[in-house]
Amino acid sequence: MANRPQQLMLPSSRTYSRTEFAALRARVQGVSVSTIARLYFDPDTAPYAGGLDQVESFLRTMRDELVQLALLHGSPVLADHLKASIKKHGSAKLTAVTLRMVEQASRLAAAVPTGNHPVGLWFRPLIALRLTAAGIPTLGALIDFCNLRGGSWWRAVPRIGLLRAQVLIAWLRRHADSLGATVADDVDPVDPLEASATVARVMLSPAGTAVATMLAPLERVAVPHALSGGEGPHGTGKRGTNRAPVFSYLRAAHDLDAVRAYLHRYRDRPATLRAYTRELDRLLLWAITVRGTALSSLTVDDCEAYKDFLASPSAAFVGPRTARQSPRWRPFATASLSPDSQRYAVRALRAAFDWFIAVRYLAGNPWQAVNDPVTVRRAHAMRIERSLPAGLWIRIRRFVEERSAGLDATGPRWRAARAAALLMGDSGLRNTEAALARREQLRYVPADGEVPASWELEVLGKGRKQRTVPVSDACIAALAAHWRDRELDLAAPPPSAPLVAPLVIPATQAAQRRHGEDQAQSGRAGYSGNGIRGLVNWAVRQVREQLVITEDERRQLADTTPHALRHTFATQAAVDVPLDVVQRVLGHASLQTTTIYVQAEKKRVRRELVGYYQRMAGAGAPRSEHD
Template sequence: MTVEDCEAYKDFLESPTPTFVGPKRSRTSGRWRPFAVDGLSADSQAYAVRAIRAAFAWLTTVRYLAGNPWSAVTDPATITREVEVQVERALSADLWTTLRAELDARCDGEELGGLTPSEEEARQWRTARAAILLMGDSGVRRDEAAHARRENLDVAVVTSGGPAKTSAKGATQSSPKAAASDAAPIKTGVTVWALTIVGKRRKQRTVPVSAATVAALRAHWTDRDKDFDMPLVEAPLIAPLVINGTEASLAKHDGGTDGKREAPHQPYAPDALARLVREAVRRIAGDLLREGALSYDAHAKLLATSAHAFRHTFGTRAVAHDMPIDVVQRILGHASLQTTSIYVHAERQRMLDAAAHYYSEDDG
């Protein structure tokens, strides 16, 4: 291909010839899927050019081609839109408080609406509570929550010289700054828990874990007949209590023919954990609506709440409590501070307030 050929193909993407245009087909139809009548969007055109350029770059790297003609071709013009994270999914402070209170009530086996949850139901509620608090109080993704492990959760003692991590067996590992000077004793301050996880792009990061989340995890581990505080324990933080009777599930969890295990060691699949969380929130929403304790808008909000919504809930709550934006970025694992800044609703409001003040003065 020549540069002229590449430019011609770029023009073709913008306006495909009639022989390449046809009705839309579903991905599962097995039939040829031509260009739509209205053509590709500018973003799709740019994506196609970048994909082909990358393919040619690899062919050049392995010496299959002598050069990459696409390197001389510019991307189709696109509009750089304002980054929009679906923060509207986040629960309000009141709704988050209500949800946590309802979870606690069901986990403790309290009578609700004339019915008392059975112990088996309460155990499932405690599993859902542990997952919801881990995502809502630490901002982790559902995949990260599903794969979080106990051996990666340590106590971090916050001191005047920086945090010092304490392992599960009690050995203290001072921060480099503290280790460099043994003259001054470490002053113990607030004790928090820190969880090390591997997120998107295989990047490792550490997130804080609240005392309420640790208490919920302890209760969940008691249901699994496991000691949360046993030294050097290695196991998923959250694991299913009952295993489906399918061959795949039994093989994964090494379960018996009855589909139950006393202490399963395999974690939830991310999709399965998300379904557990969503079903728990849906049931609470229905119960509160029937009791007249929830408005229709709040009910609709909870019904639309997914596992990922709790990550947004953490982001909005952290910013509302004046946590530094760069700290929120590191906890959430965002590659760009621009993404994290979406949670700072006050920034846009300040801009509008300043503009209103400017125009009011301009009007005299």
């Protein structure tokens, strides 16, 4: 009896996930249990949490249970083969081919994915870890995330590339019935830089009103001739009612040509170009889809209506921030603009229309009759309250320096973040200025009498104004360490190189195109403004989580941005350094702007008033008979 092979009797079968099936396939193909545990199982949950023996036992039980289901539901040939293997070996010995047959016959053992399942149940641990780190814990959350962000969703999840995103989307759609939701049809993972430029059109309905089939930015929108502001082919359409009757200095056949000519003036000022493009994007789409009129036919009434629209844009115009190439792009990222943003929009449009008159494209400017939106005049236009107190800033600097000395995998990232943070916190650079700073603009200045030797950096700042800022010794040391990670020598630099640059540029075509292949290979490709902002934000999050600080300090760090480091420099420097020096370093056009950083005066006002209130409270107390 003991030598006779026994048929294993199992309890009612449990269900298995896609990841567990993949682990069993690997085991059948001879992959070691330790490798399987590392690749397919979460170390904090069963069966991995019980050790390698537990993993091996789990896979053996899974195999035997699948074999029993295959004996019940498989073909007679497969059943005979399995019975013979059990009789000979005591348990079924599977090959890759027979395992595939067993899986097909044992579909009853396959789990059905549902929306509340954790992503780790169905995807490999590395993928699940990256998804959960991005705030996507469940399959349902992943579907919502994809539908919210569109085809470029994967770009918001670190190290989830285009090909893997395509596989995940296909899997989610395949299981849409059991998940109870599906990924939208227009969520196709494509690289925006590789995708063809789909032109969004604004069509005319039979009633003659404009219907937007898809809102799109200026570079991709196609406007019907009747709303273009210019004459269409063969005399169709009509000129805008505000078009100038005299010879125009522009070769603009319609409003889109005129708008693009205006924006072309700012091609060498990227920040200004982005801002003006945004405002003209919004006005053009609103005019043709909401008002049903050409840009060159707007009246004062139209402009007043648009000013009201800015305070509360319609839902069709609002969507999450995404690439301009995405079909999910929308003109507004929020459901309402602040009064200051509304005022900026009106002023920007008024200036654009003034230019259209100057080049004799338009006859008049309806925006001149529109008042600016009412705003609150603040005592401090800049949010200097975000600047860090001196004590906290010193502790943060020490913490980041300690992390930068580490030899682990995060050490190079800490060293890059430290260099960027000190450029802003010690030299008062803006975020974009730090990103654009280059080694050829950094120079060593020898000692001159009582003035010690130092380093200084030439910066091209706001409004294309050039200035020179000092660079601290701590920042130079941080830059030198960061350059060593890049296998470069700060003291013997190449002819041209950014001060701070990513160590690894993804091998994707989009990244190579963005940085340039020659730059990617030579180390001359630097961070973008958004990239360096993300780097410093990452460091601030780590500080908030790891540094021992008070709850008030933790709350303040939660509201700290890279630009707050510039405010920190200005606030601390204004205490001991003459204001005209601080003004020059910061690049302020007016000394009055710099004076808002004089916090000592503000604190003195508070101190004096508190004392005054206390004295008044004492004077109001009842007097004794002897007073």
